Amino acid sequence: MGVNSNRVEDFSSHETSIRIPSTNTISPPMEIHSVCLPPKKTTLQKLKHRLSEIFFPDDPLYRFKNQQWCKKLILALQFLFPILQWGPDYNLKLFRELAMQSLQIYHQFFVPPLIYSILGSSRHLGVGPVSIASLVMGSMLGEAVSYSQDPILYLELAFTATFFAGLFQASLGLLRLGFIIDFLSKATLVGFMAGAAVIVSLQQLKGLLGIVHFTSKMQFIPVMSSVFNQRDEWSWKTVVMGFSFLVFLLTTRQISMRKPKLFWVSAAAPLTSVILSTLIVFCLKSKAHGISIIGHLPKGLNPPSSNMLSFNGPFLAVAIKTGLVTGILSLTEGIAVGRTFAALKNYQVDGNKEMMAIGFMNIAGSCTSCYVTTGSFSRSAVNYNAGAQSAVSNVVMALAVLVTLLFLMPLFYYTPNVILAAIIITAVIGLIDYQAAFRLWKVDKLDFLACSCSFFGVLFISVPLGLAIAVGVSVFKILLHVTRPNTVALGNIPGTHIYQSLNRYREALRVSSFLILAVESPIYFANSTYLQERILRWIREEEEWIEANNESTLKCIILDMTAVTAIDTSGIDMVCELRKILEKQSLQLVLANPVGSVTEKLHQSKVLESFGLNGLYLTVGEAVADISALWKAQP
């Protein structure tokens, strides 16, 4: 075993020449390690292992191991209802959140947010109906039934569709298909967030300018044309009030950002604005009739509607289809929003749990007169902005909101809508993360492309299509990397067994008569043609170089397979074919360090046998040493 060291030292003594005359120096036989197959497993065992890695990578049941049954029960309850885990520590926070949500969703649904608070794993997600799902549901149901002609049937269909949407979402979660959301990358989310923030801000121009007839669309062009086409509806009183409070809110935000100690300034600003503006409108009642106000807030829970779900009749297919489409749309948006805010606060959102929470929320919603609800960007932004402060402000806020809810509710009658618009704009503007976009540009151009696609897609096309394009770009990037992988020529670093890129390490030296190539990707159908061509081109170029420099002829090609983490049948055929092609050119092909699964597949397909004893080595170093020794022995 000590033999290794001689060889290493010999290597280093030839630093002056570019090539190491291997046949002279690597003479003593070194210990050669054989390449092992991974431990034998049946197809069923392999399948089981693979499936558990795919669906249960987090080993969700590990907490239950070696526990008493009562502890197990508590853990199971905590697992099913995340609220039990963090609820006890966050009583006030929880309360505040519920209160905030109740306030924000004033004429809206009460049951879904409640369900979400108990089941959901995101702590900032504000749930409610969102415009995309609403639009899609409206148009899909409208094609089948007219609301004006048969309102009851229409409502029945809406609730039934909501039920199916929830069922679909919950089953995705139950089937542990949460990894689907992994395809929403941070780059995509930065773009999505900025695009949504711009669109939501622009939509608030309705309230800010006092426009009455406004588009319900969510794209840049219809919103802007709506703003400018309705110039006669602009109300100067609303504009003055809106922009004054907007300036006030933005100023307080700047103050808090510059001096973190003054965080309470921006935290208290929204409530101050609401109270102040309500007082102004109340005092100037007679003179402020141009300013639209919230008016009566209906109280009480949603009426039950489970009797309105109908699972037969000619419209069932329409209801199921609408449910599926709105279900997947709202799920995508909800989880994107949830992940966005989770990334900001550095916690993980469990995709599977999230899908189940949103799903059960909608099933429950369909029984309490709600249509499809999901995580909403603007609601979450307000939540986040209000909740991103320390515990002190949480207590203050929660108490304030509680008092408001219990005693001051009638006073909101006079709160002008323009204030809500100003608060929302202030909340979402902070979410345009141009610094992150700049960093993407600097580090990874394709990530920046995905980011831009989702930004412009959301802005000009629609939220789901923008997201789909961005996911497409991201997947394309993966496929591009697989389709056109890197191949690197390696050289020996003198004095070591290390073989590294000749291009990257200046001290690395070519080994004469060898061409050592590292393939930096799995070998798949999608790249086997390319790789074969590319390797043959390497050899051609190497031989041209040898001819030009009068070096000793090429005899052996070593493929360093360390980074070839998988191979399929096309890849195996490629390796086999490459060996035959090289054999015809009197060149030997050697594989070094194939990983477990690759070795196994090469073995199963009988390709390893054709390589023989001198075709497979554990490391590049051992291959070079052994083959050189062999050449010396048989000149």
Place this chain on the structure above:
Amino acid sequence: MGVNSNRVEDFSSHETSIRIPSTNTISPPMEIHSVCLPPKKTTLQKLKHRLSEIFFPDDPLYRFKNQQWCKKLILALQFLFPILQWGPDYNLKLFRELAMQSLQIYHQFFVPPLIYSILGSSRHLGVGPVSIASLVMGSMLGEAVSYSQDPILYLELAFTATFFAGLFQASLGLLRLGFIIDFLSKATLVGFMAGAAVIVSLQQLKGLLGIVHFTSKMQFIPVMSSVFNQRDEWSWKTVVMGFSFLVFLLTTRQISMRKPKLFWVSAAAPLTSVILSTLIVFCLKSKAHGISIIGHLPKGLNPPSSNMLSFNGPFLAVAIKTGLVTGILSLTEGIAVGRTFAALKNYQVDGNKEMMAIGFMNIAGSCTSCYVTTGSFSRSAVNYNAGAQSAVSNVVMALAVLVTLLFLMPLFYYTPNVILAAIIITAVIGLIDYQAAFRLWKVDKLDFLACSCSFFGVLFISVPLGLAIAVGVSVFKILLHVTRPNTVALGNIPGTHIYQSLNRYREALRVSSFLILAVESPIYFANSTYLQERILRWIREEEEWIEANNESTLKCIILDMTAVTAIDTSGIDMVCELRKILEKQSLQLVLANPVGSVTEKLHQSKVLESFGLNGLYLTVGEAVADISALWKAQP
């Protein structure tokens, strides 16, 4: 430098204990190599390099380097017209091919196959109209214009659509987007081939049973129901004749397969059958009226139709849309068929050239009264079956066909259609490669799934959809590998610097206080969440193991990044976050051997700085040695 060897030998002397007490043995400071960044390049240079690897991996112009201009001209002509390259060597073969094609496509197009022979790079592809493109074009044009009401407008639209299909196909080739066809893996093609062979054979039941009214559909169910619903049209004379010749052809095929020396038996069989059956029908003229015959073969070239192309008018959009859809469908089929036969004969089909050839063929076709043509499976199968023999049979066949074409044409009047059906069935049956399917099952279950999908998709749904599903499965497989990559715990092989999988190499030993993990995949948005969870689980399990076995506590996690061939911003964030999480647990995170592009990105995003001097090493061995030495120095 000689120091290494001491360390190596020390390692080996501790084989008896499971853990190497690293702090005792690895004492002398070893030479540590620093990790280099790749040579600096501007964004533009990187983009240029990347694009040339994506679009010109074969370096298509290398033949032109250092050549005289007249040689360059010849090379350019050969590059543009592959026929010039192989034509001179294959005069007879070429002639035979053209002759065969002319014979087969009896009442069909003449110009497109001619163009293809000159421009195409596949030598077995039989071109002509195919059923999918025909069906799609018929239904899409039929929606806009009725053939019975305005046949001239209909034809105009058909030729215009064909022109656009060709234009689209040729531009895909010119833009060097040929790598799109790389996504048709061999596994997919095995399934596609078998499915198409079954369908084509079943469709020949029309001729074999003498059915007159037969479906034009290409799916299993309509074809079979057509066979059994038209039982009253079955003609016993046709059936007897057909099956006799089918048995004859299959027997000769078996003979040739068993004894390769008798190859001429199966090569001569089809022509013999044609002559024999024609003679039988001719002699029994009066008694054979139940057997359908070919009848008159129209001669002459296609009439020019360039005056019928119309590039304005209200139907231009329909023509363009139809052209795009049929263009991509026929391209997919043509290239799939071409690659299938190329794979059988082990030659490469250049996707870009192939697209250009098919495209120009269709542009020319649209000017000579042809609609969309492409590579056809049944035509190619007959070509392949006829041409798969040695040169001798080629000469025999070519002469026979030539004589037939020139002098015996009128005799084909009496050739029964049933013989053509029997020949086609014999040709395609040999293409059902059940052995390849079995090999797929044995080596790669997911490849087998892709194969089955394309088989059943083609059989029961449609050729393009079957292919699309199979491509989807293949892409899903790539994404699955990326989404759920392997992580492997490494150990040291005594007496070496080699670190290998503990699970796979029994002799590999854990290094105490270290957890060495190899990540076997790029780190992307699609797997960063998974990898972070999985690495934390490894650490958790390792700590449990340590507690159970009273080993020394875990202090350092080494990530072997050799197989991490790329990283994106999500991956960088993951690495960064992981470092912070581990820091809180008093664990050190070390990266070993990141590849060039990964090192560069980590550097650009300033993450490397946070790792400091002892966070990045060239190899796992150096990391273990250096960090152990450091611990010993600062206990």
